[in-house]
Amino acid sequence: MQFVVHYGLHFLFPLAIAIVFFRKEWKRAYLIFLATMLVDLDHFFADPIFQPNRCSIQFHPLHTYWAMAFYFVLVFLKTPYRWIGIGLLLHMLTDTIDCVWTYSQCASCLHDSPAESLVRFIHGFIF
Ligand SMILES: [Zn+2]
Numbered sequence: 001m002q003f004v005v006h007y008g009l010h011f012l013f014p015l016a017i018a019i020v021f022f023r024k025e026w027k028r029a030y031l032i033f034l035a036t037m038l039v040d041l042d043h044f045f046a047d048p049i050f051q052p053n054r055c056s057i058q059f060h061p062l063h064t065y066w067a068m069a070f071y072f073v074l075v076f077l078k079t080p081y082r083w084i085g086i087g088l089l090l091h092m093l094t095d096t097i098d099c100v101w102t103y104s105q106c107a108s109c110l111h112d113s114p115a116e117s118l119v120r121f122i123h124g125f126i127f
């Protein structure tokens with residue numbers, strides 16, 4: 001279920017944003033949103049590369065708060081930088097939701113996550 005929602009958010013949510021907000025150029029916008037998933041290439045710097053229940057946020061270099069601040073700045077630039085920024089922020093949002101979901105099922109799984117306090121805060125806010 002979490003897997004389905006995660007990839008639904010990665011693929012369908014950006015599609016909805018592209019269609020609703022960039023109707024005339026939605027295909028280009030969506031393509032760029034999809035391309036921003038390359039941000040996950042930073043996982044290759046991690047050891048192990050894949051670890052179940054690991055929260056990407058603040059763990060991988062392109063998933064840090066500093067990186068997100070930069071993505072936020074991109075949103076105020078011209079197209080296509082704006083689309084890149086939006087795509088990256090949507091990606092971070094999806095990954096954050098995933099972390100909160102993981103936390104809600106296994107709080108101890110995030111005990112060594114650098115984003116634990118953020119995730120605990122959001123979790124407490126929702127539940
Ligand atoms: Zn990611």
